[in-house]
Amino acid sequence: MKHPKPKVVVSKCLGFKKCRYNGQTIPSHFVELLQDYVDYITVCPEEDIGLGTPRDPLRIGKRNEKLHMVQPATGDEVTEKMQKFTDDFLKKLDDVDGFIMKNRSPSCGINDVKIYHHLDEPTGSYRGKGFFGGQLKDYYPEAAIEDEGRLNNFKIREHFLTKLYSNARFRKINKKQQMKDLVKFHSQHKYLFLAYNEVAMREAGKIVANHEHKSEEEVFRSYKEKLQEILHKPPIYTANINMIQHAYGGISDKLSSREKKFFLRSIEEYRDERIPLSVLIQLLKSYAIRFDNEYLKNQIFLEPYPPDLMEITDSGKGRNY
Numbered sequence: 184m185k186h187p188k189p190k191v192v193v194s195k196c197l198g199f200k201k202c203r204y205n206g207q208t209i210p211s212h213f214v215e216l217l218q219d220y221v222d223y224i225t226v227c228p229e230e231d232i233g234l235g236t237p238r239d240p241l242r243i244g245k246r247n248e249k250l251h252m253v254q255p256a257t258g259d260e261v262t263e264k265m266q267k268f269t270d271d272f273l274k275k276l277d278d279v280d281g282f283i284m285k286n287r288s289p290s291c292g293i294n295d296v297k298i299y300h301h302l303d304e305p306t307g308s309y310r311g312k313g314f315f316g317g318q319l320k321d322y323y324p325e326a327a328i329e330d331e332g333r334l335n336n337f338k339i340r341e342h343f344l345t346k347l348y349s350n351a352r353f354r355k356i357n358k359k360q361q362m363k364d365l366v367k368f369h370s371q372h373k374y375l376f377l378a379y380n381e382v383a384m385r386e387a388g389k390i391v392a393n394h395e396h397k398s399e400e401e402v403f404r405s406y407k408e409k410l411q412e413i414l415h416k417p418p419i420y421t422a423n424i425n426m427i428q429h430a431y432g433g434i435s436d437k438l439s440s441r442e443k444k445f446f447l448r449s450i451e452e453y454r455d456e457r458i459p460l461s462v463l464i465q466l467l468k469s470y471a472i473r474f475d476n477e478y479l480k481n482q483i484f485l486e487p488y489p490p491d492l493m494e495i496t497d498s499g500k501g502r503n504y
């Protein structure tokens with residue numbers, strides 16, 4: 184299967200430059216792994232607003248009910264500078280498929296940043312949005328957005344990559360806006376979307392059928408919104424089973440009774456968390472090749488992203504998202 188190269192904005196300190204406040208970098212294995220498979224756009228909001236490296240760390244806290252960003256060591260405030268940089272940078276980005284941000288950073292953190300209840304009396308705090316990372320969803324609601332810490336979890340990583348590559352495939356056909364491309368896109372993603380969100384997948388099918396004879400521009404706009412709904416959160420395991428059963432239904436009549444028994448038993452093993460979903464997918468892939476089933480062979484769920492990016496390491500937080 185041929186995969187596009189998604190555009191990904193990434194925090195520069197994740198292995199690209201020693202730009203952290205203390206002059207260090209934090210290499211990320213996942214960011215490195217993706218290097219040859221995506222087009223990276225690096226960003227370091229703190230350097231980009233003119234703070235040097237090394238620099239005094241920043242802090243976010245409330246003063247007069249408003250959030251401020253300051254360097255407590257000097258008392259310098261950078262709230263407006265950071266907001267202006269964020270607006271300018273995110274507005275002028277061309278289409279982008281995803282973001283990988285440094286976690287816990289007051290600038291790049293997405294939603295796990297320490298925010299002080301009172302900027303001037305830093306006693307109590309809560310977790311909230313970073314000044315730059317916390318605004319990504321407002322500008323790019325359809326993008327795959329994660330921090331490098333959460334990407335250590337297999338389930339989160341798998342969802343991130345699936346969404347990232349689906350976005351990139353859609354971005355490609357959205358440029359020309361030809362209906363035949365959209366029909367093919369929807370058909371090839373059918374089983375993947377069935378697992379993600381069956382109701383939204385069927386509504387997307389109606390958008391593609393276009394019985395109201397809307398313009399290509401309108402159809403693609405509506406489909407893009409629906410795609411965002413479909414890929415909003417990863418499938419639960421029962422939805423995966425439903426999808427596997429549908430795909431199996433397309434080739435089961437060609438299998439021997441022993442093969443059928445084996446496949447159905449494997450589904451039960453997946454249900455009981457004794458084997459991963461990838462075992463069932465590989466079995467279906469082997470049947471698609473063996474029976475030369477074009478429809479099944481072209482289904483994206485068999486390979487939603489480049490296989491070299493598949494790593495089964497996990498932070499141990501289980502299969503729930």
Ligand code: SF4
Nearest residue numbers: 195196227285288291
């Ligand atoms: S977390 Fe963001 S702002 Fe901080 S050093 Fe890394 S890239 Fe720069």
